[in-house]
Amino acid sequence: xxxENGRKENGRERIGVYVCHCGxxxxxxxxxKEVARWSKEQLGHRGVVIARDDKxxxxxxxxxxxxxxxxxxxxxxxxxxxxxPHLHEKTFRTACSRAGLNPYLCELTSIREQVSWVTxxxxxxxxxxxxxxxxxxxxVRYHEPLDPLKVPINESTLIVGGGIxxxxxxxxxxxxxxxxxxxEREPSIGGHMAQFDKTFPTLDCAACILTPRMSEVGxxxxxxxxxxxxxxxxxxxxxxxxxxxxQKARYINTDDCTGCGICxxxxxxxxxxxxxxxxxGYRKAVYTPFAQAxxxxxxxxxxxxxxxxxxxCKACEKFCPTNAIDFEQEDELITxxxxxxxxxxxxxxxxxxxxxxxxYGRLANVFTSLEFERMANAxxxxxxxxxxxxxxxxxESVGIVHxxxxxxxNYNNYCSSICCMQSLKFAHLVSERTGAQVYNFYIDIRTPxxxxxxxxxxxxEEETLFVRGKVAEVTDATRLPGEEGKLIVQVEDTLAGKQxxxxxxxxxxxxxxxxxxxxxxxxRQFGISCSSAGWFTEKHPKLDPVATMTEGVFIxxxxxxxxxxxxxVAQGSAAAARVVSYIEQGELSLxxxxxxxxxxxxxxxxxxxxxxxxxxxxxxxxxxxxxINSALCQGCGTCVxxxxxxAISGTGFSDAQVLAQIEGLLMLNxxxxxxxxxxx
Amino acid sequence: xENGFEPVMIGxxxxxxxxxxxxxxxxxxxxxxPNVRLIRLMCSGRLDPTFVLKALSAGADGVxxxxxxxxxxxxxxxxxxxxxxxxxxxxxxxxxxxxxxRVKLVWASAAEGIHLxxxxxxxxxxxKALGPLDWPTAPRRRALEEIEQLEVEEVPA
Numbered sequence: 001x002x003x004e005n006g007r008k009e010n011g012r013e014r015i016g017v018y019v020c021h022c023g024x025x026x027x028x029x030x031x032x033k034e035v036a037r038w039s040k041e042q043l044g045h046r047g048v049v050i051a052r053d054d055k056x057x058x059x060x061x062x063x064x065x066x067x068x069x070x071x072x073x074x075x076x077x078x079x080x081x082x083x084x085p086h087l088h089e090k091t092f093r094t095a096c097s098r099a100g101l102n103p104y105l106c107e108l109t110s111i112r113e114q115v116s117w118v119t120x121x122x123x124x125x126x127x128x129x130x131x132x133x134x135x136x137x138x139x140v141r142y143h144e145p146l147d148p149l150k151v152p153i154n155e156s157t158l159i160v161g162g163g164i165x166x167x168x169x170x171x172x173x174x175x176x177x178x179x180x181x182x183x184e185r186e187p188s189i190g191g192h193m194a195q196f197d198k199t200f201p202t203l204d205c206a207a208c209i210l211t212p213r214m215s216e217v218g219x220x221x222x223x224x225x226x227x228x229x230x231x232x233x234x235x236x237x238x239x240x241x242x243x244x245x246x247q248k249a250r251y252i253n254t255d256d257c258t259g260c261g262i263c264x265x266x267x268x269x270x271x272x273x274x275x276x277x278x279x280x281g282y283r284k285a286v287y288t289p290f291a292q293a294x295x296x297x298x299x300x301x302x303x304x305x306x307x308x309x310x311x312x313c314k315a316c317e318k319f320c321p322t323n324a325i326d327f328e329q330e331d332e333l334i335t336x337x338x339x340x341x342x343x344x345x346x347x348x349x350x351x352x353x354x355x356x357x358x359x360y361g362r363l364a365n366v367f368t369s370l371e372f373e374r375m376a377n378a379x380x381x382x383x384x385x386x387x388x389x390x391x392x393x394x395x396e397s398v399g400i401v402h403x404x405x406x407x408x409x410n411y412n413n414y415c416s417s418i419c420c421m422q423s424l425k426f427a428h429l430v431s432e433r434t435g436a437q438v439y440n441f442y443i444d445i446r447t448p449x450x451x452x453x454x455x456x457x458x459x460x461e462e463e464t465l466f467v468r469g470k471v472a473e474v475t476d477a478t479r480l481p482g483e484e485g486k487l488i489v490q491v492e493d494t495l496a497g498k499q500x501x502x503x504x505x506x507x508x509x510x511x512x513x514x515x516x517x518x519x520x521x522x523x524r525q526f527g528i529s530c531s532s533a534g535w536f537t538e539k540h541p542k543l544d545p546v547a548t549m550t551e552g553v554f555i556x557x558x559x560x561x562x563x564x565x566x567x568x569v570a571q572g573s574a575a576a577a578r579v580v581s582y583i584e585q586g587e588l589s590l591x592x593x594x595x596x597x598x599x600x601x602x603x604x605x606x607x608x609x610x611x612x613x614x615x616x617x618x619x620x621x622x623x624x625x626x627x628i629n630s631a632l633c634q635g636c637g638t639c640v641x642x643x644x645x646x647a648i649s650g651t652g653f654s655d656a657q658v659l660a661q662i663e664g665l666l667m668l669n670x671x672x673x674x675x676x677x678x679x680x
Numbered sequence: 681x682e683n684g685f686e687p688v689m690i691g692x693x694x695x696x697x698x699x700x701x702x703x704x705x706x707x708x709x710x711x712x713x714p715n716v717r718l719i720r721l722m723c724s725g726r727l728d729p730t731f732v733l734k735a736l737s738a739g740a741d742g743v744x745x746x747x748x749x750x751x752x753x754x755x756x757x758x759x760x761x762x763x764x765x766x767x768x769x770x771x772x773x774x775x776x777x778x779x780x781x782r783v784k785l786v787w788a789s790a791a792e793g794i795h796l797x798x799x800x801x802x803x804x805x806x807x808k809a810l811g812p813l814d815w816p817t818a819p820r821r822r823a824l825e826e827i828e829q830l831e832v833e834e835v836p837a
Contacts, residue, residue, distance in 0.1 A: 084703045085720070113706025118797065119714045128714040135717065524756070532751055549696070549754050593722060611725075613756040636755035637726030641765070653722055659734055662690060665717040666739045 013047035013141050016075040017133060018066060020057035020082035022112055027055075029116040031126045035081070038130050043137050046669050049073060057082050063095040070099035077140040078106040081133050084113045102145035104592070104652070109136040131665050138664030142656040148589035151631055153239035153582050154339030155179060160231055160522075163191020164565055165557025166344035167213050168572030169579075174222035176580045181336055182217065183245055184227045186275065188293035190214055191346055195276060195370060197377040197384075198429065199565055200421040201455035207379065211292040218294040226334065228299055234525055235615075237631045238552030239339045239588055249329040251300035252286075256324035259296030263316035263325065264288065271304045278370045281381030286316050291379060300325075340552045340579040343536065344572065345522060347558040350405030350412070350511040357473045358404065358509055364389040365487055366474060366507045369422055376429050386434050388506055395505035398430045399489045401471045402442040406512030408470075414533060416512035417562040420446045423510045424456055427464045438464040439502055441471045441491055449564065467502070469494045474507050513562040526553050527614055535561045546575040550634070551590065554578055593635035593652035599625050601647035608639035608648060687741035687807040691716040691800070692731065694724045696754035697789050698746035704793030712797040713804040716744060723747070725758025729769045732783055736773070736815050742782045742807035746796065749787040759787070777819030779810055 017039040021027035032053045040051035050069055054062045057080055069075050078101065080092045085108040093103035111129045119125040157173050159166045162184035170180045182189065193199075194214075196206035217223050226245055233244040252263075269285035276289040283289075285305040288298045306313035307327060317325040352360035352368050360366045365388050367375070378384040388395055400423045406416040420442070427438045445466070447453040460466070473490040479501070486503035493500045515534030516522065523530045528548040529537045536559045539547035546554050554575040557568035582588060597608075597617075602625035609617050609626060616632035617639060619625075628639075628648075640650040649655070663669060693699040699720050705712065721727060724747025732743045745766055747759040763785060770780035784803050788796040812818070 084699075084706070086700065086703060110703070110706075113703045114718055115714070117706035117709050118712055120711055121714070124714045128717065131717055135719070527756065529752060529754060529756055532749065537752070611758075611761060613758065634755060636723035636758050637721065638723065638755070638758045638761050641726050641728035642761075650722075650726070653726060655728065655730070658719060658721070658728075658731055661719055662731065662735045662740075663738055665690060665719070666688060666735070668738055 013076050014049045014074055015043075015047045015077040015079060015137055015140060016066065016069050016073065017043070017048050017051040017137065018057050018062070018078070018080045018082075019051070019053040019111075019129075019133070020062070020080065021053060021055045022082060022116075023055065026082070026112050026116045029119060029122055029125045030111060030129045031122065034126055035129045035133065039133050039137070042130075042670055043134060046137055047077070047141060048137060050075070058088050058091050063091065066092065066095050067099035070096065070101045075101065076105065077143065079133060079136045079140050080106065080108045081111045081129060081136070082108060084108075084110045104146040105140065105143050107136045107140040107143065109133060131667055134667055134669055135661045135665035138669055139657050139661035142654060142660050144651065146592040146651055148592055149594070149630060150587050150589055151237070151239045152587045153585065154241075154337055155583055156181065156336070156338045157340045157342065157579050157583075158183065158241070158243055158336060158338040159342045159344060161191065161344035161346055161557070161559075162186075162189030162217075162225070162227070163344060163346045163557060163568070164193045164210065164213075165346070165568040165572040166191070166342065167217055168569045169342045169344060169556055169576045170217055170223050171213065171220065172573050172576030173579055174220045176576075176583075178222065178580065178583055180223045181338065182223060182225050183229050183231055184225070185230050186289060187228050187250075187287075187297075187299040188214075188289050188295070189217060189225065189227060190290070190292075190294070192370075193565060194290060194292075195278070195377070196373050197380075198425060200425040201449070201451045203425070203428070207292060207377075211294075214292065214294040225295060227295060229334075231525065232333065234341075234527070238550075238590070239582070240631070241338050241341060241552065243336045243338060243341070245334045245336060247332045247334055249302070249331050250297065251302065251325065251327055251329050252297050253324045253326045253329070254295070254297045256322045257297045258322055258324075259288075259298075260321065261288075261298070262319050262321065264298055266315045266319045268313070268315055269304055269306050271301070277374050277381055278368070280371050280374055300327075340554065340582055341526065342554045342556055342572075342575045342579065343522070343526060343528075343559055344556045344575075345516055345519075345559050347513040347562065348516050350416075350514050352404055352509045352511050354411065355404065358401065358471070359474045359476075359487070359507075360509055363474065363476055363487060363507075365395075365505060366509060369419070369426070369508060369510050372426055372508045376426075376433075384433075386430055393505075394434050395430075395436050397437040397439070397486075397504040398434075398506045398508065399439045399441060399474075399487070399502060399504040400426055400508045400510060401474070401489070402440065402510050403470070404509040404511045405514070407443060412512055412514065412533065414562070415446065417446070418564050419510040419512060421449070421452055421455070421564070423508075424459045426508055426510070427459050428462060431462050431464060436505070439489070439504065440464060440466045441489065442466060442468060443470055449566075467491055467493050467500065469500075513558060515559075519559075526550065528553055528555075535559065546571050546578060551588070552582070590631070591635065591652075593650070594630045594633045595628050595635065595637060595640050595648050595650045596630065597626055597628055597643075598647045598649065599623065599627070601645050602626055603645050603647070605644065607642055607644065611638050611642055685808055685812060687715050687804065687812065688739060689716045689742040689744060689804065689807060690735040690740045691718045691744040691746060692721055692724070692727055693718050694747045694754070694759075695720055695722045697748035697752070698724075698786070698796060700790035701746075701788040701792050701796040704790065705797040706793075708793050710794055710797040712800045715804045715807075716800050723753070723755050723758045724762035725753075725755060727762050727765065729765055729772070732769060733773075736778065736782065736813060741810075741813045742784070742803060744784050744786060744800070744803055746786045746788050746799075749789055752789060777823055778813065778815060781806060781810060782813060
């Protein structure tokens, strides 16, 4: 591509410098004409043959100017002094490319974001612009023509997490005709949404809208489900990941099981269901988490099964009509080759026990939001009856505490975004089904979604009471008449400006959302990063919310922060669209910013081996040298900086480029040309 | 400053956080002193200590190294490696007679334009207070002056 260009003429570069006015954004502060004049005059001996200024370099006229000069003046390097490379680097590189110059021989220096917008004094702004151009000119002399790396894309996709976001992604990709593997830790897909009763603000039944999607996943010819499974290891890079998955022993032979449920019926062991029913219901030792589970096959819980405890029982085996029970089954390791990965591993609920003054776990009638969801659900342990912990008493008054563990510097600073609407939904369900007096204790009501505020108005009209203030304590220590046998909510009513003690029968804590407890490990496994709160970091929070900094690994749903169902679904689709576009392209061009090791210079010290976060550096035992897998390398350059032999070089950010830029920025190049090193 | 000393400083930024913070400072029109000239690296982990020594020996009065906050590195954990190198580097330059305060490590996320501008302002003030570096001439001259001032006790033969 670039054998002809990027070549020096008589050993000298021909560099073009283009100074952008950006309307008045730059020209209003920086004397652009003077900067251009100075560049030509003072940097002529460094190879600058042309220096121009233009009102908008990024306009088609500005770009044509560069193209014209490359063709007519034989430029071998281009420096554009304009805005941030994050905005227009691609524009100018493409312009160079069109004119036949390798795009990586162009350098953009940001005299708008780093000079004109942050400096008031025009004179010093002009001087700083000159220094920055000088730095860029020195740097660009050491640029090398590069070609983007091309990698093929495997057509299969791995989706981790079978909640609504993962389900949506899987269906979108599978409907586009591409194979999908969906890995789910629990025995069934469905995620948190399967546990909910109603969804806000429409109040449609969560199961009614979710289960058709679940069965679609279960029967889709392009989707392969791996439930009761976890990702064990991830190797490779975009387009070519190798993923090892541990499928835990179900002790049920799924080829023979019909899902009839006789084993569950006959199992004599009842255990508290702390997963799906969040501890307020029971299940058997052999179980499917809920009636509409997908897949339909049950799982034997080997920690509670009598056979695994005592070596006898096997009631399930005795009664199974198809002989599907297999107590000898073992965990299975499955290796998959996939091109892209979508992480949709969701959230954990904030553990309300961490706020002891709210009494959860100590005071019987304090419930968490998820416990209430299960209770309100017709398929739940109370068959939809809203009752106190004794299982039959209907509460006459209910307090709903908002922001439990959210917007609180002791726990999580962020807003969990769904709790206001969830609490309003609870308020509606409680008053509709029990007629109880409902109190909402809130800090602020946040209802920014579609039809959210209308729902709030509706709940207000239902005579739910709202007390603005953060609850200090929920206690059973009675002090005043009428408080006996009640839970007292102590709160400062910040609108009325006074302390209130409100006796209620039941308290629901609207607990916030937290990153999964193992989010850090998962992030490390897939080579992506977490925010300080522990949510997965997007490639760009606004413009690229479902991509991560690791190519080929996408995120959807609550993994990147609290979201409601529509937002999770939208992200599931968005991630799928990104994956499908990669698959359709067939191969992907990667930025050629990569490290490489000069074999002859490597001493085999292995210092670099452990520095790489992507395991891109391997040690060749035969040659006794380290080598870099350029497709795995992400170009951070840590190994380049660490190599004591200087055997590692990093394209795009080489030592020579950076050192030259330092000299340029410090204007050493204005002295006698002899003191400056020439590119080798 | 009363003596009119305007230091020249080099700042290293990582492509993902602090360079974007500098972009954001610009977009938000936050004003800060023009003394620091930024160089973009892909990661603070790319920072070869030689770069800092080069900058100091080539006329910079101070060097700022910026990266993503610990735990938020775009490349997972390379900023920790930068942190270790900078600690070591500060000890090394101290042995060369340079005030270790001339090298400063700052974390700035892509959302922290104002924070970065604030840190740059502070650092420029700190370097102004330290005065020009003029390395290697000045530290050597200072060391020689110190030796001259030493009162050498005459030991009778």
